[in-house]
Structures are given as C-alpha cells and as structure tokens.
Amino acid sequence: MKLETYPDREMMMLQVANVIAGQLADFLRREGRATLSVPGGTTPGPIFDTLSGVDIDWANVAVVLNDERWVPESSERSNTRLVRQRLLRGRAAQARLVPLYAPAETPEEMLAALEDGLRPHLPISVLLLGMGADMHTASLFPGADRLEEALSADAPLLLPMRAEAAGEPRVTLTAPVLREAFNIHILITGPEKREALDRAMSLTPMEAPVRAVLDNATVHWAE
Numbered sequence: 001m002k003l004e005t006y007p008d009r010e011m012m013m014l015q016v017a018n019v020i021a022g023q024l025a026d027f028l029r030r031e032g033r034a035t036l037s038v039p040g041g042t043t044p045g046p047i048f049d050t051l052s053g054v055d056i057d058w059a060n061v062a063v064v065l066n067d068e069r070w071v072p073e074s075s076e077r078s079n080t081r082l083v084r085q086r087l088l089r090g091r092a093a094q095a096r097l098v099p100l101y102a103p104a105e106t107p108e109e110m111l112a113a114l115e116d117g118l119r120p121h122l123p124i125s126v127l128l129l130g131m132g133a134d135m136h137t138a139s140l141f142p143g144a145d146r147l148e149e150a151l152s153a154d155a156p157l158l159l160p161m162r163a164e165a166a167g168e169p170r171v172t173l174t175a176p177v178l179r180e181a182f183n184i185h186i187l188i189t190g191p192e193k194r195e196a197l198d199r200a201m202s203l204t205p206m207e208a209p210v211r212a213v214l215d216n217a218t219v220h221w222a223e
C-alpha cells in the first residue's frame, strides 16, 4: 500500500482527479477505451466535479459504480443519482454509465442482467474506492451476509449484500473484480477513517473488508 497525505481536502480532491484523468487518458491512448469505477457516499463529489470538466475522450469511457444501494434513482440514497448529478455532466456527459440498479423488488431478480451489462467493461482501468469508518469498501461490510463469498477468489462479478450497517440491500462488485483493476485508489478523509485504515492493516478481510484491496492500492488521505 502507498499512502499519500495532503495538506487539505480541497487539494487532495484536485490532485486525485488529475491523477485519475491522466490514467484514463493513458488507457484511451493505448486501448481506445477505458473503464472508470467510482464510489458513492459523501466523499467523492468534489472529485466528480473536477473530472466532469477534463478534456479526455469521454465517449469511450464506461463508468461503473463500485456498489449501489437498492433504491430508485429518485432516492437521495442512490449512488447512481450522485454520479449523474456530479460526474456525468459537462464533457463527461458523453461517458456511458453501466448500471448496477434496475427497477425490481430485490437485487437477486436483476443480478444476471446487471452482470451481463458489466462483463464487457472489465477489467477496470481506474478504480476509485471510498471507505467507511467501519472499514467497509464498496458494499463489502464487516458482518454482511455474503461477505465470505464476495471475498473468495472464485466470486462472481457482482453479489447482492445485506448488512445491518448498510441500511437497504446493496449490489457490490466483488473482491476479485476490484483487485484486478489496473490502478486502485482509496479516498479517505478525517482522523476516524485514518485510524480505521491503520487498524485494518493488522486485520483479516473478513474483519476489515478494505484489506482485500489494500496491498496494491494508493490511499489518499486528508484531515
């Protein structure tokens, strides 16, 4: 793991957005297309604001969330809603959003169709992850019902996930999909998450799911 610390959040958001834009541009130059996977939640909005204006070939970029809460886009809890409002606008409006939600009562009903949509866009070129103070990343929560399956080497691409701390049911990319990404960034803010990161280093992925991706990740932190 590599840890980058920044003097303040604003500087971190700008610099991480620039690093991601550079890595996407490299992929686009070499492969003609790229896949960017991003978190939802409260942290990444400012990175999305900057990225949405960068001058890259967004028409050949697929954007996929790390995970989604099983709620419609009209809900304030929807990660898709955040990505549409903050990332897929301006220049980035041309990118293609690969859905992790479709209207149905449960994620299980739509899982096969969502996996079919995702498969052509793997492996991920640039992966940006968040982390909760409970050391969850994507929707890999400690104590979640299918965590062990999601961490295993032969996990499917996507799994439904339920955990007390998660609120609603979730759909998440599994650990092998996250680990296969060419560039892995984890974005954390504040002393509580920094302390959680330090603790995660000595725990197992079942105890601290972020551990599953830490070895090859660059962690970006600002107070």
Ligand SMILES: O=C1O[C@H](COP(=O)(O)O)[C@@H](O)[C@H](O)[C@H]1O
Binding pocket: 038, 039, 040, 041, 042, 043, 044, 066, 067, 068, 069, 079, 129, 130, 131, 132, 133, 137, 138, 139
């Ligand atoms: O529920 C979620 O939480 C994590 C962390 O979110 P934050 O609000 O603490 O930044 C996020 O990375 C994940 O995508 C989201 O679904």
